[in-house]
Amino acid sequence: MTTNRGLYIHIPFCSIKCAYCDFYSVAIDTDLVERYAKEQKKELSLVLSRYPQTVIDTIYIGGGTPSVLPISILEGIVGHIHKCASVNIREFTIEINPCSSDNLAYYKSLGVNRVSIGVQTLNPQILKIIGRSHTPGQALDALERAAGIYPNVSADLMLGLPGQNVEDVGCALNKVMPFVNHISQYMLKLSDDTPMGRAVNGGSIALPDDDASADMYDAGYSIMRQNGYARYEISNFCKDKNYSLHNLKYWNREDYIGIGASAHSFIEGVRYENPSDLTSYLGGNHLGNGKANSIILSKGDALFEYIMLKLRLEDGFSIDEINGLFGIDFLARYDMEIKSLCGILEVSGGRVKMKKDKMLLESYAARRFLPD
Amino acid sequence: MEDRQKFIRNFCIVAHIDHGKSTLADRIIEKTGAVSEREMKSQILDDMDIERERGITIKLTPVRMFYKYEGKEYTFNLIDTPGHVDFTYEVSRSLAACEGALLVVDATQGIEAQTLTNVYLALDNNLEILPVINKIDLPSADPEATRKEIEDVIGLDASEAPLISAKEGLNIEEVLNQIIEKIPPPSGNPNAPLKALIFDSVYDNYKGAICNIRIVDGSVSAGQRIKMMSTGKEFEVTEVGVFAPNMKPVDSLSAGEVGYIAASIKNVKDTAVGDTITHAVGGAIEPLQGYKKVQPMVFAGIYPADGSRYNELRDALDKLNLNDAALVVEPESSGALGFGFRCGFLGLLHMEIIEERLEREFDLDLVTTAPSVSYKVYKTNGEMVVVENPSKLPSPALIEKIEEPMVKAFIYTPPEYVGAVMELCQQKRGIYENLTYLESTRVKIEYIIPLAEIIYDFFDALKSRSRGYASLDYEPCGYAEGDLVKLDILLNGDVCDALSVIVHRDHAYATGRRMAEKLKDIIPRQQFEIPVQAAIGGKVIARETVKAVRKDVLAKCYGGDITRKKKLLEKQKEGKKRMRQIGSVEVPSEAFMSILKLDDN
Numbered sequence: 001m002t003t004n005r006g007l008y009i010h011i012p013f014c015s016i017k018c019a020y021c022d023f024y025s026v027a028i029d030t031d032l033v034e035r036y037a038k039e040q041k042k043e044l045s046l047v048l049s050r051y052p053q054t055v056i057d058t059i060y061i062g063g064g065t066p067s068v069l070p071i072s073i074l075e076g077i078v079g080h081i082h083k084c085a086s087v088n089i090r091e092f093t094i095e096i097n098p099c100s101s102d103n104l105a106y107y108k109s110l111g112v113n114r115v116s117i118g119v120q121t122l123n124p125q126i127l128k129i130i131g132r133s134h135t136p137g138q139a140l141d142a143l144e145r146a147a148g149i150y151p152n153v154s155a156d157l158m159l160g161l162p163g164q165n166v167e168d169v170g171c172a173l174n175k176v177m178p179f180v181n182h183i184s185q186y187m188l189k190l191s192d193d194t195p196m197g198r199a200v201n202g203g204s205i206a207l208p209d210d211d212a213s214a215d216m217y218d219a220g221y222s223i224m225r226q227n228g229y230a231r232y233e234i235s236n237f238c239k240d241k242n243y244s245l246h247n248l249k250y251w252n253r254e255d256y257i258g259i260g261a262s263a264h265s266f267i268e269g270v271r272y273e274n275p276s277d278l279t280s281y282l283g284g285n286h287l288g289n290g291k292a293n294s295i296i297l298s299k300g301d302a303l304f305e306y307i308m309l310k311l312r313l314e315d316g317f318s319i320d321e322i323n324g325l326f327g328i329d330f331l332a333r334y335d336m337e338i339k340s341l342c343g344i345l346e347v348s349g350g351r352v353k354m355k356k357d358k359m360l361l362e363s364y365a366a367r368r369f370l371p372d
Numbered sequence: 373m374e375d376r377q378k379f380i381r382n383f384c385i386v387a388h389i390d391h392g393k394s395t396l397a398d399r400i401i402e403k404t405g406a407v408s409e410r411e412m413k414s415q416i417l418d419d420m421d422i423e424r425e426r427g428i429t430i431k432l433t434p435v436r437m438f439y440k441y442e443g444k445e446y447t448f449n450l451i452d453t454p455g456h457v458d459f460t461y462e463v464s465r466s467l468a469a470c471e472g473a474l475l476v477v478d479a480t481q482g483i484e485a486q487t488l489t490n491v492y493l494a495l496d497n498n499l500e501i502l503p504v505i506n507k508i509d510l511p512s513a514d515p516e517a518t519r520k521e522i523e524d525v526i527g528l529d530a531s532e533a534p535l536i537s538a539k540e541g542l543n544i545e546e547v548l549n550q551i552i553e554k555i556p557p558p559s560g561n562p563n564a565p566l567k568a569l570i571f572d573s574v575y576d577n578y579k580g581a582i583c584n585i586r587i588v589d590g591s592v593s594a595g596q597r598i599k600m601m602s603t604g605k606e607f608e609v610t611e612v613g614v615f616a617p618n619m620k621p622v623d624s625l626s627a628g629e630v631g632y633i634a635a636s637i638k639n640v641k642d643t644a645v646g647d648t649i650t651h652a653v654g655g656a657i658e659p660l661q662g663y664k665k666v667q668p669m670v671f672a673g674i675y676p677a678d679g680s681r682y683n684e685l686r687d688a689l690d691k692l693n694l695n696d697a698a699l700v701v702e703p704e705s706s707g708a709l710g711f712g713f714r715c716g717f718l719g720l721l722h723m724e725i726i727e728e729r730l731e732r733e734f735d736l737d738l739v740t741t742a743p744s745v746s747y748k749v750y751k752t753n754g755e756m757v758v759v760e761n762p763s764k765l766p767s768p769a770l771i772e773k774i775e776e777p778m779v780k781a782f783i784y785t786p787p788e789y790v791g792a793v794m795e796l797c798q799q800k801r802g803i804y805e806n807l808t809y810l811e812s813t814r815v816k817i818e819y820i821i822p823l824a825e826i827i828y829d830f831f832d833a834l835k836s837r838s839r840g841y842a843s844l845d846y847e848p849c850g851y852a853e854g855d856l857v858k859l860d861i862l863l864n865g866d867v868c869d870a871l872s873v874i875v876h877r878d879h880a881y882a883t884g885r886r887m888a889e890k891l892k893d894i895i896p897r898q899q900f901e902i903p904v905q906a907a908i909g910g911k912v913i914a915r916e917t918v919k920a921v922r923k924d925v926l927a928k929c930y931g932g933d934i935t936r937k938k939k940l941l942e943k944q945k946e947g948k949k950r951m952r953q954i955g956s957v958e959v960p961s962e963a964f965m966s967i968l969k970l971d972d973n
Contacts, residue, residue, distance in 0.1 A: 010931060014933060112608070119958040142831035187925065189926060210923040211922055211923075250934065263931060264935070265932075271935055273935065295935055301938075305938065308937070308938065340956075341899065360922060361922075362926075364924035367945045370941060
């Protein structure tokens with residue numbers, strides 16, 4: 001009996017840190033990178049020895065900026081995956097920053113079949129404000145080269161950036177679409193302890209308001225739809241069903257193993273998180289040594305997660321499935337919540353989902369289902 | 373006069389808020405050693421946390437001290453007084469328990485309205501007033517100008533006023549010596565029938581309601597039967613004692629002394645401030661003058677934010693009521709807010725204090741309606757009903773006339789703001805009474821104003837129009853007929869009873885429009901568009917729309933961090949707990965209270 005599991009490798013290094021980013025990352029340093037890769041390999045071996053029935057079917061190398069890693073290091077990590085895990089790769093994604101895309105072609109030899117490029121916007125002023133070091137030209141160049149090499153190319157685009165408007169969004173999409181079959185179009189969610197968060201709080205940068213961001217989202221969605229991209233999750237759009245298989249595991253509550261500092265895992269119904277601190281991680285505090293923070297979910301927690309995550313999907317969830325998985329009568333149990341959300345939730349054909357034009361109210365809906 | 377009485381001094385301290393009354397009291401207590409260093413908290417007289425935080429005194433806490441002067445030991449009884457207009461009656465009662473008052477004036481601020489009000493109260497009670505000029509350590513202090521102001525405005529000789537810094541402990545001895553030299557010892561006949569003035573009462577879980585008293589004539593000891601002269605109720609004294617500063621039993625209390633009487637009294641309402649205690653047998657014929665029943669002036673609905681905690685709210689109000697006879701509590705129910713209470717308060721500060729104590733000491737989340745006053749509604753059938761809850765106003769067709777409570781407002785201001793102040797008073801339907809130049813830099817303006825116009829934002833408006841210089845005091849002065857109407861608020865088409873207010877017809881349109889605008893800003897956007905309407909008798913006079921929310925979504929679950937996403941949602945939900953579901957509309961709890969705070973006038 002084997003279990004398919006996704007594998008996420010977190011690379012917490014960046015050459016510079018973007019002004020809006022609050023994910024864990026540190027400046028790149030050769031010695032540190034080597035020690036980190038070594039610890040990751042150790043962690044992976046230990047985790048896999050604990051779950052020997054694992055078959056890795058998706059790999060996602062994210063960050064940070066994985067493309068700043070020296071080839072030799074990446075080679076070592078990927079080689080190690082093949083050495084200690086059973087693999088049956090359906091999808092292997094690496095994140096690329098346009099200004100560190102020199103090795104773009106090389107990743108193919110590691111088995112990578114999908115690249116995700118952090119374009120964010122093609123407005124040069126906005127790129128500067130948000131602290132991205134690449135130019136629109138570099139981004140388009142990386143996209144063009146990637147399209148010539150990889151069957152699957154995805155672009156990350158952000159909405160709700162300072163000074164951004166509907167035209168910027170349309171303009172970026174039109175330039176990006178010829179090269180990609182997948183687009184993540186997501187809203188900036190700024191946390192207070194980032195340089196940009198502080199600038200916004202201090203009043204030196206103004207963000208578009210929620211209505212303006214929603215207008216950008218709607219405009220972007222409309223352009224993508226006209227060009228054959230279907231939405232399958234709030235922020236994810238693809239042509240010809242080229243979904244991100246790895247990311248779907250998150251929303252479908254399937255198992256995944258996360259290796260590295262601040263990486264998250266979901267294995268056999270338990271969530272784990274490694275420390276977001278490189279020193280602690282290098283000291284062996286991670287899932288491999290059984291030292292990740294573990295969160296055992298109650299049935300109520302699991303049920304809420306299911307609803308929260310599935311409502312992000314275009315197709316929502318099947319009432320039969322949720323009833324079967326949790327032994328509940330969904331419609332009876334949540335009668336009040338469903339009624340109170342009648343303007344934004346659709347219950348039809350045995351499925352529950354967000355109404356097509358109300359996807360951006362997913363959190364509004366999910367909160368109603370939170371257990372007290 | 374007995375020898376014993378010659379060595380007693382009963383005094384209080386009169387000051388404007390912030391002028392350093394409690395700090396001076398602390399220093400005096402320190403100097404006389406009534407409290408050991410270890411027990412000495414800053415501002416020891418202010419018992420409650422709220423008092424210490426806000427720097428105001430609400431309950432009066434007396435302290436007994438000893439001070440040696442020229443080889444003789446003197447007993448001091450310091451009776452603290454509240455400094456706020458809501459509590460003027462309490463102040464007058466505690467003044468009546470003293471022979472003298474220290475008038476503390478901030479050398480950087482000069483005299484303000486509250487100071488004057490309390491000085492006049494003290495003069496009415498024939499108290500010897502000792503001016504004390506405080507905060508002389510501050511660079512902006514001008515002691516000589518302050519001295520002159522005291523002489524010009526109040527007419528007191530301030531030439532010997534001690535220049536002190538209560539904060540730094542400077543010249544406190546001078547104050548203590550003057551208390552002995554200038555404040556007369558208590559007169560009164562210890563052999564006459566007992567007359568004891570109740571100047572405060574507190575509830576003690578073990579001893580019942582305790583009367584804080586000043587013995588004017590006669591004496592009292594445990595075991596004696598006493599009578600409350602206003603009600604005729606009799607009790608047996610279980611304990612008499614003094615404040616040292618905590619309650620300390622003594623054998624007896626006699627003329628001139630300040631202390632307490634415990635008599636297993638179950639209800640503080642039987643120990644009304646201002647009442648006279650005498651012996652049940654062979655007691656005094658005439659009570660001391662000045663007892664009056666305290667009437668609540670301001671009313672508001674108080675509801676638990678979580679309806680299931682109604683019983684906890686009831687118990688909490690009962691407990692507060694034990695210590696605060698001025699608080700009036702009646703159960704009521706609202707279509708919008710469920711079961712709660714209509715509470716009557718002495719004023720807005722009193723109301724805020726009660727709310728804060730409920731939230732803090734009893735850990736309750738409250739929904740409070742906008743404050744209202746008590747209207748007398750004369751119906752066409754000849755009946756008169758008292759309406760304390762605007763939503764209960766009878767239909768206009770049944771109303772002959774409505775009378776509203778009026779107050780006489782005294783406003784003290786520098787002359788340059790007279791125009792602005794008078795304009796404000798006119799806007800608030802004030803009737804001009806008088807204007808007096810107290811001196812070249814200070815004017816006293818008197819207006820009769822409907823109380824309803826004072827209780828929301830009058831004080832703030834006054835301060836902002838006078839750059840903070842004007843100060844206000846007021847006293848009730850009967851009822852007057854007004855052309856008043858009920859203004860209803862409709863949310864999504866339904867009247868929300870908890871948002872109804874009674875306003876003057878001429879102001880109804882503007883008030884309705886501002887309330888609708890304000891609610892539009894306060895009510896968060898929801899999945900539907902929400903019309904907010906203001907209406908008089910079914911006729912809509914203003915409409916605003918809360919647009920439907922379009923975006924409420926979290927970023928993608930990066931790297932599979934599902935836990936963080938759930939935590940964020942939980943945090944957001946926690947933030948929404950202070951919302952009330954009114955029909956299909958979620959309304960923040962604070963909306964009900966803040967609806968009339970129309971800050972932009």
